[in-house]
Every structure is written in structure tokens, then in C-alpha cells.
Amino acid sequence: MPHSAPAELLDESGGVINLIEDFDTLIHVTRNSDAVWLTSTYAVADEIAQGTLAKLSKPAAVYEGHFTAAIFSLDRSSPSPLAKLMKQSLRHRFNSLVRDHAAG
CATH class of the missing domain: 1.20.5 (Single alpha-helices involved in coiled-coils or other helix-helix interfaces)
Structure with a gap:
């Protein structure tokens, strides 16, 4: 069953959101393109520490709810x-x- 993005993200994104659950793929795409990956820094803490990915300033449209x-x-x-x-x-x-x- 396909997943859909939370309504808060869809409302604020102004574009298409692709949902991919394979972190290795996401790391590769983000590292090798101009893609921006909206995720927790804890999901990619090792890559940030190694300098292969960087944390960008948080855009105002990011959902501030609880999970x-x-x-x-x-x-x-x-x-x-x-x-x-x-x-x-x-x-x-x-x-x-x-x-x-x-x-x-």
C-alpha cells in the first residue's frame, strides 16, 4: 500500500513530494544531485559528522507538530x-x- 505525505507538508511544499523509504538510495541521490532531503538530522547523523551531507537552515514551512x-x-x-x-x-x-x- 503506497504511503502519502502528511497534509501539512503537501500544503506547504508547493510541488511534488516523492516518498522513498530506502535511506541508502536517499543518501546517494542527495549527495550526488541538487535534491534536498527533508528528514531528521538523527537519520543521517553519521553522514553529517563525516561531512558527506550538510544540514541546511530550516525553512519556515517545516511542520512543527509532534510524532x-x-x-x-x-x-x-x-x-x-x-x-x-x-x-x-x-x-x-x-x-x-x-x-x-x-x-x-
Whole structure:
């Protein structure tokens, strides 16, 4: 089932929004073109630290609402070591985001 962009972004974008869920593809396209990727800096923290992507000033049209994030897994399966590491990393990054936001 295709995803659609939030109404707030569609109203403010004034153009077409492409939704792509493969971060490797998005990193490649953003690095090698004039594309602008609207995402959390936490999603590309390593690329920003390495200098392969840069954070641009936030445009006034960016949605300032709240969001909910969740990690799902099947009850009947044991997570792989990589899945456990990914879960830990996501928790760490989201907690950092919350702390940074609270600090202003």
C-alpha cells in the first residue's frame, strides 16, 4: 500500500513530494544531485559528522507538530544481534532528540 505525505507538508511544499523509504538510495541521490532531503538530522547523523551531507537552515514551512515512533517485532521470534543493536541505537538517538528538544 503506497504511503502519502502528511497534509501539512503537501500544503506547504508547493510541488511534488516523492516518498522513498530506502535511506541508502536517499543518501546517494542527495549527495550526488541538487535534491534536498527533508528528514531528521538523527537519520543521517553519521553522514553529517563525516561531512558527506550538510544540514541546511530550516525553512519556515517545516511542520512543527509532534510524532510518535515505535519499534515492532514478532513475539514468536528472537531478534538477531543486529536487530538488538539497531533497537538500542534508535532508542539512544530518540532519547537524545527528546533531551535536545527539552533543552531548547
